[in-house]
Amino acid sequence: MKTLAPWPYPRLAAHRGGGRLAPENTLAAMRTGLAHGFRMAEYDVKLSHDDVPVLLHDDTLDRTTDGRGPAAERTHGELARLDAGSWHSAPYAGEPIPTLRAVARYTQANQIASNVEIKPCPGREAVTGARVTQAVRELWHGAATPPLISSFSEAALAESARVAPELPRALLLEGPLPGDWLARLARHDCIALHMDQRHVDAEVARQVREAGYRLGAWTVNDLARADALRAWQTDLIFTDELALIRPD
């Protein structure tokens, strides 16, 4: 029987760094999470055209920056000049897209644990899994709490497991538990399963934990729902509502 892996992470993570309260995936978001008492941040990482790991959720720049078109076509230098804050609200105008390096420095200096979600641009799954994992390895070298790496992309997870088998990994799932979930977790040497919270109930939580895996649930913005997930011993709960759903 597989035993649960060590879990040095807090139960609550600020989704995209600062939830709804700050522009997602920016250093301002990390500061907001910390100001609200969150000791863990989830954020999305992909590669620029010249293979620099940066924080950005979408494949395209349009929703969260003043740029247009596919992010994968822009170099890091071009991405660094974009405004990733104005879309959220005026006080954040000029907030840049940060590199993973800058966020590694900030989170470690402030004792914030990280969930690095590898979010590859289409067609760049394997290279993104490898480069981001290599960067995590270097940037958190010697850290007491390594980042938890996760991805919906199994091609990215496979590369991540190859590059750094020692780092903790989680498989992200969109829907209900598929028939082959245990095989998929084993294939990518994962310690956790991160599920859409709408598909988690007491029975699913019991099954996952009894199989020896940690369970994460995204994204929980209702307090009663967060309390139910806590009661089912969900190991990691992602929230956008930092003022409502408080760390334990």
Ligand code: G3P
């Ligand atoms: O990692 C949990 C969650 O962030 C996954 O969904 O689309 O918000 O990155 P998304």
Ligand code: MG
């Ligand atoms: Mg994410």
